[in-house]
Amino acid sequence: MVESIISIESLTVDFIVRKSVLHVLRGVSLEVVKGENLVIVGESGCGKSVLLKSILGLLEPNAKIVSGRILYRAKNLAAYHLERDFRNIRGQEIAMILQDPMTSLNPLFTIGDQIEEAISIHQSLSRAKRKEEVIKLLTEVGIRDPERARNYYPHECSGGMRQRVVIAIALACKPKILLCDEPTTALDVTIQEQVLNLLMELQRKYQLTVVYITHDFGVVAKVADRVAIMYAGEIIEVGTSEDIFRDARHPYTWSLLSSQPALYQPGQELVYLSGTLPNPGEKIIGDVFAPRNPYALVRDFTCAPPYYKVSDTHQVKSWLMDKRAPKVELPRILKEYYHMGNSKEIRNTYD
Incomplete structure (x- = not known):
């Protein structure tokens, strides 16, 4: 039976920049299970670092937690406002490895x-x-x-x-929990491997719960027990590593997986996701990913989708999961690799 150690519920964080309000986190809900390696994946600017900083009260002075809760040991960290409130949490309970040492x-x-x-x-x-x-x-x-x-x-x-x-x-x-903000950024490949092996060894030795953020699926394949896919301040898909590598359901996750160079043979054209993240100052109507989604439905532009349960471990925020939605085909490159037979082979392609 899994035990949740951190429970993030409908967390909304805004930044005030030159009298404008930027909506950086939009109702994020996520469970962190005791003893796991959870990896949060998404493009730069999607809110990954802000999410981790919110847990430890390290947000910039112009940031504000508008609503939601961050529950840790029956304490709501989102309600803490003073440095002394976090004194017994930072370091002693939850520690963070920042992006640039x-x-x-x-x-x-x-x-x-x-x-x-x-x-x-x-x-x-x-x-x-x-x-x-x-x-x-x-x-x-x-x-x-x-x-x-x-x-x-x-x-x-x-x-x-x-x-x-x-x-x-x-x-x-x-600490009992280690938050790692892209711990292998700016390191060469061999050093990346050493650092990840070290973190995994320390996690086992000290029985840590570790949360990573990254945009590198090589890191995901190596360390993840569970994966949360983040886009424009929302968690849009979450599941075990097997769920994501073997049975991803959100078009954004398909795009991230399909754009990995490791999947391609020499001479093949690389698939990429066109467009950019939405302006955080704009009001989002409908699905936050709709403008970049090649599979978008009419409903995506008018109504935000709920979470659909794929399995006990796998949830997806997409109207394509609705039983009334038309069936769509996976990107060609993913179909080829899913036909390899099992997810371990697929994961090894990224590792």
Whole structure:
């Protein structure tokens, strides 16, 4: 029986920019199950980072949670407004790995000092014990010669090393939940693989619940237990990794899967999704994806679809799931790969 550790209910977040209201999250509902690896996938600008920052109260000053709840241990984090409200949540319960380690690390302090600061905030340890903990954490995240490395400044570290330091800081307070905002961005392929393997190893060792955000289906294929597809501030499809790779139902998910270069043979023309995300300042009438949806129905432009249940683990927000909707064919490239026989082979294509 699965146990929900975070429950996000109808979360709406607006930003005020030059007297204009931008609707960045539009009624997001999502369950995070204890012990799972949940991956949130979508284009840049669809609200993934804002969703994670909302959980920890890290939104920009011009952002406002308009409605909805973020339930964690019977507490509604969306109702918290002061820094002191989050003091016992950030780090100690929920930690976050930000997207760019170079900007999230302070260039004026050594990496050892920055890890030690995180430890001292939440743990009453002597200076000697904190130093031992720093060495231990640097060792666990795979940094060679940690005794020497703790005296490095961020600019003296490689991109992969900085990412490992950020992971060490996140783990310093022994959190139960780890939020990872595109942890492999700007890293080369071999370092990406190392960082993902490290996160998976740490997840097993510390029995963490991990939420990733990414636009890379290679990351999804490697780490995901469940996948949430996000578009223009809405969760439009959610299911297990098998559900998404084997039986995706939303046209946007089809577009994301079809546009992956790994699926194509040399010389084949790459399929891409035309158009752009809707302006967050505009009022959306109907389905948020309708203007870019090649399978859009008349109803898509007048009425927002509800969630349809495909299975106990799989939900889709699309009028195509209605029993009255016409049947449509999958994109050719997906049909070919679904005919390979099983989802494991399909997932390995992305891995």
